[in-house]
Amino acid sequence: MKKLLDNVEQLVDDALEGLIWAFPEYLQRVPGTHVLTRKKAKAEGKVGIVSGGGSGHEPAHGGYVGYGMLDAAVAGEVFTSPTPDQILAGIRAAHHGAGVLLVIKNYTGDVMNFDIAKDLAADEGIETASVIVNDDVAVEDSLYTTGRRGIAGTVFVHKIAGALAESGVNLQAVQNGAQMVIDNVRSMGFALAPCTVPAAGKPTFTLSETEMEMGIGIHGEPGTHRQDIKPARELADFLLERISTDLKLESGSHVACLINGMGATPLIELAVLAKNVGAWLTAKQISKDVVWMGEYMTSLEMAGASVTLLRLSGELNKWLAAPCDTPALRQGVVYDR
Amino acid sequence: MTVEQFSLLWQCFAQRVRQNQGHLDDLDRAIGDGDHGTNLTRGLGNVETLWNQSPDQNLNLQALSKKVGMTLLSTVGGASGALWGSGLMKAAQVFPASSECDDETFVLWMDAFVGNIEERGKAHVGDKTMVDVMRPAVNWLKAIPQDRSLRARLHELQELVQQYSQGTKDLQARRGRASYLGARSIGHVDPGAFSSALWWECLDSVLGG
Numbered sequence: 109m110k111k112l113l114d115n116v117e118q119l120v121d122d123a124l125e126g127l128i129w130a131f132p133e134y135l136q137r138v139p140g141t142h143v144l145t146r147k148k149a150k151a152e153g154k155v156g157i158v159s160g161g162g163s164g165h166e167p168a169h170g171g172y173v174g175y176g177m178l179d180a181a182v183a184g185e186v187f188t189s190p191t192p193d194q195i196l197a198g199i200r201a202a203h204h205g206a207g208v209l210l211v212i213k214n215y216t217g218d219v220m221n222f223d224i225a226k227d228l229a230a231d232e233g234i235e236t237a238s239v240i241v242n243d244d245v246a247v248e249d250s251l252y253t254t255g256r257r258g259i260a261g262t263v264f265v266h267k268i269a270g271a272l273a274e275s276g277v278n279l280q281a282v283q284n285g286a287q288m289v290i291d292n293v294r295s296m297g298f299a300l301a302p303c304t305v306p307a308a309g310k311p312t313f314t315l316s317e318t319e320m321e322m323g324i325g326i327h328g329e330p331g332t333h334r335q336d337i338k339p340a341r342e343l344a345d346f347l348l349e350r351i352s353t354d355l356k357l358e359s360g361s362h363v364a365c366l367i368n369g370m371g372a373t374p375l376i377e378l379a380v381l382a383k384n385v386g387a388w389l390t391a392k393q394i395s396k397d398v399v400w401m402g403e404y405m406t407s408l409e410m411a412g413a414s415v416t417l418l419r420l421s422g423e424l425n426k427w428l429a430a431p432c433d434t435p436a437l438r439q440g441v442v443y444d445r
Numbered sequence: 446m447t448v449e450q451f452s453l454l455w456q457c458f459a460q461r462v463r464q465n466q467g468h469l470d471d472l473d474r475a476i477g478d479g480d481h482g483t484n485l486t487r488g489l490g491n492v493e494t495l496w497n498q499s500p501d502q503n504l505n506l507q508a509l510s511k512k513v514g515m516t517l518l519s520t521v522g523g524a525s526g527a528l529w530g531s532g533l534m535k536a537a538q539v540f541p542a543s544s545e546c547d548d549e550t551f552v553l554w555m556d557a558f559v560g561n562i563e564e565r566g567k568a569h570v571g572d573k574t575m576v577d578v579m580r581p582a583v584n585w586l587k588a589i590p591q592d593r594s595l596r597a598r599l600h601e602l603q604e605l606v607q608q609y610s611q612g613t614k615d616l617q618a619r620r621g622r623a624s625y626l627g628a629r630s631i632g633h634v635d636p637g638a639f640s641s642a643l644w645w646e647c648l649d650s651v652l653g654g
C-alpha cells in the first residue's frame with residue numbers, strides 16, 4: 109500500500125484539519141468532533157441540513173458545507189458510518205430554530221446511527237426530519253432486504269434541499285423537496301480498479317487487466333457482477349438503459365445529469381463517458397438541462413465512474429440553478445472579498 | 446453474574462476480537478467493506494480503558510451495561526456499533542442496580558440485548574447477520590431446563606455457537622451491506638456472526654472458568 113499519510117489512525121482528523129486550513133472562509137470544526145460546519149452560520153429561523161457518512165467520499169461530505177447546501181457534515185472513519193454522538197453534534201450545530209433535515213444514504217450503519225441521533229436530538233427538543241437516499245439501481249429493490257444504496261445522487265439532494273432551506277421554507281417543505289429529488293433520481297456505477305482502505309492495507313477485491321466490476325457502490329465493495337472490460341459507449345448504454353428503465357423515462361423528458369468519477373479516473377476518460385451519455389440521451393430525445401461532470405462522490409482511489417439522472421419537473425430546475433457557495437460546488441455567487 | 450465477571454467478559458471479548466481483527470476484516474472484505482474487525486477492535490479498545498481509567502469505580506451491573514454500550518455506540522461506528530451499543534444500553538434496565546444478579550436475570554438480560562439488536566436492525570434468523578448466532582444461542586439457553594447450571598449450559602452451547610456461525614456461510618444476505626451482493630454473498634461466513642461467536646466463547650470462559 110502506498111498512501112500519502114502521516115498516521116493511519118489520525119487520517120480523518122488530519123484531513124479535516126487540512127480542509128479547514130484550505131477553506132478557512134467556509135469551514136470550521138465543532139470542537140472535539142469530526143463535524144464540519146459553516147464558518148458563517150445560516151440566519152436564524154431557517155432549516156438546517158446535515159449530511160454525513162464514512163470518510164473516503166471526498167469532496168463529500170465536508171466539501172458541500174456552505175451557503176445553499178449543507179450546514180454541517182459528519183465524518184465517520186473511512187467507509188464507516190459516524191456514531192450517534194457525532195451526528196448529534198452536527199444536528200446541534202445546524203439547528204437555527206427551525207429544525208434540521210438529515211440526509212441519510214441507505215446503508216444499514218448510516219440509517220441506524222442517524223436514527224439513534226434523531227432520538228437524542230428529540231430528547232434535547234430539536235426537531236428533525238430525515239430522508240433516505242437510495243438511488244443505486246444496481247441493487248434490487250425489495251421490501252425483504254436492505255433495499256438500494258445511496259450513491260452519487262445524494263449530491264443533487266444536498267443541492268436542492270439546501271436551496272429550499274435557504275429560501276426560508278419550513279422543515280416539512282424542505283423534506284418534501286428532498287424526497288421529490290429522491291423519487292426522481294437514479295444512478296449506477298462501475299469500477300475498473302479497486303481501492304484500498306488505509307487502515308486495512310489491502311484492496312477490497314482484485315481485478316485482472318481485462319476485468320471490471322459492474323454495479324459497485326461507494327465503499328470499495330465488489331459490485332453485482334464481474335465482466336470483461338468494454339468500450340465506454342457500451343458501458344454508457346448499459347448504465348443508461350438500467351437507469352432510464354427504472355425511472356420510466358420517456359422521450360421529451362428533461363434531466364439533470366451527473367457524470368461522477370470514483371477517485372482515480374482521469375477526467376479525459378470521464379469526458380469520453382460524458383460524450384457517450386450525451387449521444388444516448390440525444391438518441392432517446394431526452395434533454396439535459398444541467399450537467400455536472402467531475403468528482404462529486406468518490407470511493408478513495410477507485411478507478412471507475414457512475415452516472416446519475418435526475419428527472420426534472422416542477423421547481424427542481426429552479427432549486428438546482430439557485431446559487432450555492434461551498435468548497436466543492438460554487439455557482440451564481442459574486443465575490444466581494 | 447457479578448460485576449467482576451461482566452467486566453472480564455468485555456475484556457476477554459476485546460482481546461479475542463483483537464486477535465481475530467485481520468480475519469474479521471477479511472470476512473467483511475468478501476461480502477462487505479472490510480472494516481468489521483477494525484471497527485470492533487477500535488471500540489472494544491475504548492471499552493478496555495474504562496477499567497484502566499478508573500479501576501476502582503464500583504459500577505453496578507446496570508450502570509456497566511450502559512457504560513459499555515455507550516462506549517461502543519460512540520466509538521465503533523458502522524452497523525455493528527449501533528447494534529452492540531444501543532442493544533447494551535437498552536438492555537441495562539433488565540439488570541439490577543447492584544453488583545450481582547442470578548442466572549435467570551442474566552438470561553433475561555441476554556434475551557433483551559438480542560431483542561434490541563433485532564429491533565434496531567430488523568434482521569431475522571436466516572438473514573446472514575450476527576442475529577444468526579445471537580438469537581438461537583439465547584433461545585437454546587432459555588429452552589434448556591433451568592435446573593442445570595448456567596455454566597454447564599454455556600459450556601455445552603459452544604459447539605452449537607460454532608455451527609450457528611459457520612451456518613451463515615450457505616446463506617444469502619438479506620440485511621446489511623452484504624445484501625447488496627445478492628447471491629454473491631453465498632459461500633462466506635458473516636463477519637458479525639463470527640465476532641458474535643467470540644463473545645459466547647468469552648462468556649463460557651468467564652463463567653465456566
Ligand SMILES: Nc1ncnc2c1ncn2[C@@H]1O[C@H](COP(=O)(O)OP(=O)(O)OP(=O)(O)O)[C@@H](O)[C@H]1O
Pocket residue numbers: 162187188189190215216217218473477478480481482484485522523524525526528562565566567568573574575576620621622635636637638
Ligand atoms: N440489520 C442488521 N441486523 C443485524 N446485524 C446486522 C445488520 N446489518 C449488519 N449487521 C451485522 O453487522 C456486520 C457488519 O458490521 P460492520 O462493523 O462491518 O458494519 P458495516 O456494515 O460495514 O457498517 P458501515 O456500513 O457503516 O461501514 C455484519 O456482518 C452483520 O452481522
Ligand SMILES: [Mg+2]
Pocket residue numbers: 473477478479480481523622
Ligand atoms: Mg463493514
